[in-house]
Amino acid sequence: MLRKLLPVVEHVVKGPVWDCQMCGQCVLHSTGMTCPMTCPKTLRNGPCGGVRPDGKCEVKPEMRCVWVKAHDRAENMPLLPKSWREEITHMRPPVNNELKGDSSWLNLVSGLDRQTPAGWQED
Amino acid sequence: MSEFGRLLADRRRPVVTAEFPSLDGGDLETVAQALEHYRPYVDAVNITDNPAAHAHASNVSMAIAVKQLGVEPIMQVVCRDKNRLAAQADVVGASMHGVTTFCALTGDDVTAGDEPEARRVFDLDSPQLISIMNGISRGHYLSGRELKHRKELLIGAVENPFAPPPEVRVRRAKMKVDGGARFLQLQIGYEPALLESFMAGVVANGVAERAAILPTVILTKSPGALRFMDGQVPGIHVPAPVIERIANADNAAEESYLLVREQVEHALTLPGVAGVHITDFRHDDSLRRLVSDLAIGPAFAASQAATA
Numbered sequence: 001m002l003r004k005l006l007p008v009v010e011h012v013v014k015g016p017v018w019d020c021q022m023c024g025q026c027v028l029h030s031t032g033m034t035c036p037m038t039c040p041k042t043l044r045n046g047p048c049g050g051v052r053p054d055g056k057c058e059v060k061p062e063m064r065c066v067w068v069k070a071h072d073r074a075e076n077m078p079l080l081p082k083s084w085r086e087e088i089t090h091m092r093p094p095v096n097n098e099l100k101g102d103s104s105w106l107n108l109v110s111g112l113d114r115q116t117p118a119g120w121q122e123d
Numbered sequence: 124m125s126e127f128g129r130l131l132a133d134r135r136r137p138v139v140t141a142e143f144p145s146l147d148g149g150d151l152e153t154v155a156q157a158l159e160h161y162r163p164y165v166d167a168v169n170i171t172d173n174p175a176a177h178a179h180a181s182n183v184s185m186a187i188a189v190k191q192l193g194v195e196p197i198m199q200v201v202c203r204d205k206n207r208l209a210a211q212a213d214v215v216g217a218s219m220h221g222v223t224t225f226c227a228l229t230g231d232d233v234t235a236g237d238e239p240e241a242r243r244v245f246d247l248d249s250p251q252l253i254s255i256m257n258g259i260s261r262g263h264y265l266s267g268r269e270l271k272h273r274k275e276l277l278i279g280a281v282e283n284p285f286a287p288p289p290e291v292r293v294r295r296a297k298m299k300v301d302g303g304a305r306f307l308q309l310q311i312g313y314e315p316a317l318l319e320s321f322m323a324g325v326v327a328n329g330v331a332e333r334a335a336i337l338p339t340v341i342l343t344k345s346p347g348a349l350r351f352m353d354g355q356v357p358g359i360h361v362p363a364p365v366i367e368r369i370a371n372a373d374n375a376a377e378e379s380y381l382l383v384r385e386q387v388e389h390a391l392t393l394p395g396v397a398g399v400h401i402t403d404f405r406h407d408d409s410l411r412r413l414v415s416d417l418a419i420g421p422a423f424a425a426s427q428a429a430t431a
Contacts, residue, residue: 041202041229041243045250046295048229049283049310050357058357059232071291089294091302094207094251094265118267119258121302 006103024099025113030087032073033080039066044092047071093120125223127167127195128277131306131335137391138398139420140197140308140337141410143168143189145179154188160406163422164414167195167224169308169400173204175356176236183213187220197279198222200256201230206246207255207265214259218274226279226308227252227299231357250298253280257303279334280304283358284321285312293324296334306335308400310358313365315389322393331395338390340383341402342409346370348379380409384416391417 007022014020018028021037027044028035036044040059047067050058055068074080074088093116099107107113130138141161146153161168168189172182186198198217200210214225229249233241247255255265262273280299284292296307307330312318318338325331343349346369353361365382372378387399399419403410414420 040232041245041248043229043245043248045248045298046291047286047288048249048358049281049286050229050231051283051286053287053360055287059234065287067291068288071288089298091250091254091298094247094255097246117265119255119263119265121254121258 003103003106006106007101010103010105022101022104023095024102024104024107025096026104026108027092029084030090030092032070032075032077032085032088034066034070034073036066036070036092042095043067044095091121093117124275125195125277127224128305130166131277131397134335134397136424137396137419138167138335138337139165139414140167140169140398140400141165142400142402143170143185143196145171145174145177146185147179151188151191154185155192158189158192158194160403160410162194164410164420165194165401166398166421167197169226170196170198172199172201172228172230173236174231176203176231176233176238176241178236178238183217183222186217186222190221195224196222197224197226199226199228200252201228202245202247202249202252203230203233203243206244210247210252211255211259211264214256214276215270218259218276223274224277224279225256226281226306227256227304228281235355235357249280250295250302253278253299253304254302260303277305278303279306279308281308281310282321283310283312285310285314285317285360286358289317289320290324292321293328293330296321296325296330297328300330300334304334306337306397309336309338311339311341311352311402312359313361313386315386318390319393322395326395331397335397336395337398337400338386338396339400339402340386340390342380342383342405342413344376344379344405344407346375348404376405379405380412383409384413387413387417387419391419 018035019038023037051065057063057065074085170186186196189196227249233243256278260276263269282296346366349361349366352359390396
């Protein structure tokens, strides 16, 4: 029941505010409260080289680059804890496509959102 | 470590790499003919992966061909066209043919190409792809499954010091080097101050010591080429005064050459720069002239060693 209900609630809450794409492994806190899945290339680790000189997106020139926004907010957004601000420089693992559509809240509690393949950065 | 890897690591002279042109069919002889333009003057050539989101002969096939013909290929792998399974398969497959130098890129979006209706993949981003290549170099796939025969890879990446935000570019370069990149080829750019501040940043955070940094220049011969790049190529910005300099010159082709020579001279004076990457859109004698004027690359290795 909870597995079916929570994704609906989560989407209602996070959709309008962050344009949540329901990847099921939310990293908003570490990306200046800016959803990297709204980047047309769904990049999880910073801006591509196509950012325009005015900070707009390569793919959608009318949109500010998601990662320009994320870095700006990680530094300047009020009330963001220091540890969250610093996490923007951390490497985020490849998206687990099996979790798409799940509630990231449930996956946070279960730890499923932090599981990575055995060969991911063994150091 | 490969000979090219040693050259990048020991910094005994500036390294010269060049962009190998994309081919659309032909045979091994077609590759061989194209390669002769570069062979005497470069230490390695970039084998692109559907550049600017246009389909061409595959990166794997071209890298194998160039390797067989005796030149070191840098096989680019972009994140746009293939998922993590296909990307890993390409790297492992190419390595079985002696291709051991790879470069991971995000890739221009499909909308930059001639088939904008294509599905974009981006299952991985470039820092993730670098890290996965590093895993393959250590003998396993992303899943953790072991490779039967491990082969050490030399992994590289790209960065664009000319795209905002500048301080993020320095941090992103570090993320890529932390993930295993040992060389960084930079995007083409016409703002020396941005290159200088990027280089100062990567020297200060230790990246330039751990990875060979190669700024990129492009040989062109007309103001139209610069206007095209400025307007059509993602990630390249050409300031108006640069275009005007070429447009107002008596000899646009000669002025274009002089501009590039100045760019390379400037880049090589910057601390942390290990060499230069050259894209040749002129297809004339300019590549030979450039490395000769500056006495860089394998053709001048002896004279450089003498002055070092």
